[in-house]
Amino acid sequence: MSTRMFGEPVARREDPRLLTGRGRFLDDLGRDALAAAFVRSPHAHARILDIDVTGALDVDGLVAIYTFEDLPDQVGAPLPVLLPHPALTHGRTARPLARDVVRHVGEPVAMVVAADRYLAEDAAGLIRVEYERLPAVVGIENAEAARDLVHDDVPGNVGAVLLQENGDAAAAIDAAPHVLEFRLAIERSASTPLEGRGVCARWDADDGSLRVYTSTQASTSVRAAIAARLDLPAGKVEVVAPDVGGGFGVKIVHPWPEEVLVPWAARLLGREVKWAEDRREHFVAAAHERGQLHDVRVGFDGAGRVLGLDVRIRHDHGAYTPYGIVIPIVTSTQLLGPYKIGAYRAEVVSLYTNTLIVTPYRGAGRPQGVFCMERTMDRIAGHLGLDRGEVRAANFIQPDEFPYDQGLTFQDGRPLIYDSGDYPGLLRKVRDLIGWDGFGALRAEAAARGRRIGVGLGCYVEGTGVGPYEGGHVEIDSAGRVHVSTGLTSQGQGHQTVFAQIAATELGVPIADVHVTTGDTRRFGYAVGTFASRAAVMSGNAIALACRKVRAKALRIAAEALEADPSDLEITEGEVHVRGDRSASVPLRTVAVLSNPLRYAFDEQTAAATQFAVGGSPSEPPVAAGDEPGLEGRDYYSPVRSTFAAGAHAAIVEVDPDTAEVRVLRYAVVHDCGRLINPMVVEGQIHGGVAQGIGGALYERMVYDASGQLLNASFMDFLMPYATEVPHIETDHLETPSPLNPLGVKGAGEAGVIPVSAVIASAVEDAEGLRVDAMPLSPDELFDLRRRAEHDPALRTRAVSGP
Template structure:
């Protein structure tokens, strides 16, 4: 028997291509003189009425093929873009038009779309479009939105898109009656996904067969396909959407359709030419999506030991100018805030507010970093108030291992109960304390202090609902060569799906890892799929692939048993060869089984000729028996009852410079539990990437809007995404593997975990180093210096 690949750190099959620059992204599609290029005129104003758009000068520009404004859109294309995830509490949901109609609501909103011979000419033409505006008062930031002296949308009173309250027990009374009470006011600012590859779309219309092919850099090719078909009045069967290599998504590409995903196909059909749009970096800053901006008010009641009696959280979520992705982010904040703890009584209410800024859709972590910040700041505040160890206060409030499944009594983002399936938080905490040296830290701190150095330690815990439904599917096909082709419909953005999915198939089917090839995000291969978000790919597609491979195996064994005249139970499959256990000479390879599975047996190759030595089927019955299909394939879908809950804890030791307030990371430790690991190396890579983004969000990145709604740092020069030089050299990682009972592999999602506790853990560590309270993140050295001045 070959070694199981599940659990092995198999090297990523993708890396040779990616590291050698052989990745093929949307911008690499349709390189040639036939392709036209698009550029977009974007609003320079945060809030204005459009009085007139004059494109007369554009048509004179040599090389311009078309210019579109709202007035050129008809039918469904002239309707607002879809609101993907409605919710009863989203009483005032609003989405933008593909091209602005009458009004612009953020700097960057698309107004006109120019198609030209190349992008240079398209941009020249864009600069010649003249728009007359009537300025309206911009609403920027949560405070201005709440004050509502100006409105973003005239018909949305108070700028409130939604108000949602959930509660378990009676938090208000419990807090009032608790021995101790604290209140916290917290702020967390905006950042953004910032994938290396921005958005991009290519479309080609084939008039001979009335068919549209679209390549787009998305996290949901099936979603884009459905949107394009509806908006363009096409049948779904006329549209193919192909997602090639994607240079990062992190959430921003799950929102769809973006205006350009519709305008590019529209222009391609109208002009009869291939059309391409590639977003540039400034456009990504001002016209894609941001996340994280929230203001929070927390009231907590607890006893002398630090045990929670009640938690009452109110927060205001800045969702920008539109709500295409519904309330997913604030709902996640409000539910996942609880982390591994039992609040006893909990009430949470949020308002989701309009501002004249780029819209907010999920960014890796998707509302959890804010929730974790609220909860973990609260835990630290309780510990400080009682003079207790911060780890002890947390441990006291943990859900215990024998309490699973644990129902928090709330409704999660997927509309299902927030019920944790499994976990072992006390064990995680013990591992983390050991990994970071929690108990030894006070001595280290004293030793540093003696040298005039300031160090601090923080920890933060989280629980992450991963692998949300509704479903994913997979198709496994064994070719007559014995090679296995696997298709799943969700897309891939560099996670290593081609590796981990191949591991699962190799294990289940008994074939060599290198003989398995995985295709993702191609609607021609797998038309039913949801997408890659919410740390769901391994759980959802991984499970579906496992099930599809299992079906394929069943068919392999059935045919092989007949061919080898043996009992199915006596067969084993090793390295692509089926043999009778204990009788290795009595065997048949998978390629030959594939030949036998198809009664149409033209002898094109050696395999087909070799298959003639075997005889299967009953000559008295049809060549394809009832309930059978030709070919060696297996297809299955996986649809879970509810999300599976991964968990973890981070700790960081920082040093703060007494003079310059610079913040240096001395040690970063992660204990992570995502159930059974398919590939520990890839999970660790996910954690590294998440921590890196977390460091960015906690210490470097922010969206610096001025009062007029201009984004002042819309470039990589001023938006301080950390370089590798700002990320800790080593991240210490330990795993716990508490399997999920909800899926056949016992796995949980791992994609977002690394980023969730960052703001909380850095705030705690800096607070510990400085001895002053941190209530707002991110924090820069300049802000830390200001805090010191205010505190002294």
């Protein structure tokens, strides 16, 4: 295989269209469609006593109002648990419309359909729902206290208890020379993509088919869910993801209530129906993530080597568990990072609260786990008076120890075995990039000018390319165009560029000739979805395998025309020719013509095929045995297990001595995603991830009051970093190819966000000499920490720790 296109920073092919306003997003569709709006619960926990729609019936343009009582059994049934797990003994999911009880603010109670969105909202506002308010359970500690229950049949609000362990952690800790115990916390945040959710559905009564456009990360899964709920053959349901304005995990849930109800209403009414989420709806009715408490007990020796680690993870999964317990599973396994831990025990307790559901958000449990482990490494270094980098180095898995079995079970149900890596190399590179060894002089110079700065460090391992499969289809048409399709969706990752690079490399064609389609079940009917840094590993390898089928067929057909052996041929710039000699060649467009079941004559002078007969004699079948007409191929890639990317981040921050405001001065990232397909795309992913990570470390949080009301459900109140808060990000790469897949690639989509909270906490702690145990960290919280430390020496680290 030629590697000409691999590793090249090819400019993103999708950007000119999107940047010039030619994108086609959900709300650009269905201009003449009826509009749906939803009546949503204003209470976090309440019993529905009555729904009175009479006030809305006189609204001009009203078409229909639906409550739970109007839904057929299959439509109104509870939504599925997408990832069941034996430890999830009390899994609960919501219905598309609430039946008797609402369990979080924003839960849908009724749907209104009208001539336009304004009228639908007017009618929804006139529907009167009588509620009996019930006690709300808000926060992990309140849920665990079990004074009140979110679900009457779930004792103690405990949805799941999961134990992951390798060795006898308690004994190892008790026998260790040094032992520390502490608590860490990360609060709730959310994906908040620029575009909210949305659905547009069109029923064709003539052939009994349904076309659904939805802003999703899993179009084929949405198709399966809609077909099942509406009792339609899967072949009669088409689901298309148009341009999607960001997902970051929140759009992987399938189906959302609206993805069931809008298509159902479109079929029932025989009209196109559309719903596009507004910003407040997204805050209260989509999904959140991150909220966890960790109780840590660690034993270690005088060199900082961890001999035993015990972590109790309490996870807030909100009112329902549509995505099972995958987030705390990932936390409990990815917490180990790039380290050899003598013995390990993690107990996960996943709890119901009367707050919005929790589903994966970029990083998906890893930021919490890395925060726990990296804070632990810093605590060990501080306790022993050692360099923070050296403590990490003392615990690293070494390059000659791969594959390395951590002795646990990963989120895919397979062993947690790291396939390849060079963790010491990552640390060396990031220390050089940030200037770790010379930071003491920089600190002294800043202090002389009255400035307070600190440096932080964080390492991580990320399981990527999780199965079970993805597929790819490749076809070369008679004009020489290469059409690539795969079922997973795109939300800005650069798939149209990266997949085109893979196809161009495998087929030996110009990248300009490759056209990529994603997320359209009309083109590819089976897929899992875009999440968990899996697209390049899964669909990339499937496309490569499909291309290899096409290439082999093209060489075989061209060999007949050129009277050569296929093994002597290669493809260059879209032409098949004898290796090292392009004087006699056949364009791929001609090979595509020759591949169909008609009979052709081949003119060597013009390198063109001329049709002269249809069919052929029985002794000369038009299609070779085992072949199909056309120059196309389809293949699927299913991994043995996940592949593990890794990286190291470092940052220098400045903390204002008076206001406690934190400013990130420099940020450095070194990432290993195996073979680099496109370094420009990888760096773009890293930059976006770091920006989200800074948001999660210093700004973004979901603030609930005791009654379960979200107090900052708008971009006026939900803080986020602007460009002024995100510094220039310095990057470097290290490539340790994965032995588990044909391309040797690993994922990169979440690399930027995973360790940022840990890194910023490390840097702020270094600047302030105060223990940072919770994220996000606001100026007022840091100011309060300073005040409390004046009376509590336990909150202080050693004066100001060096690197």
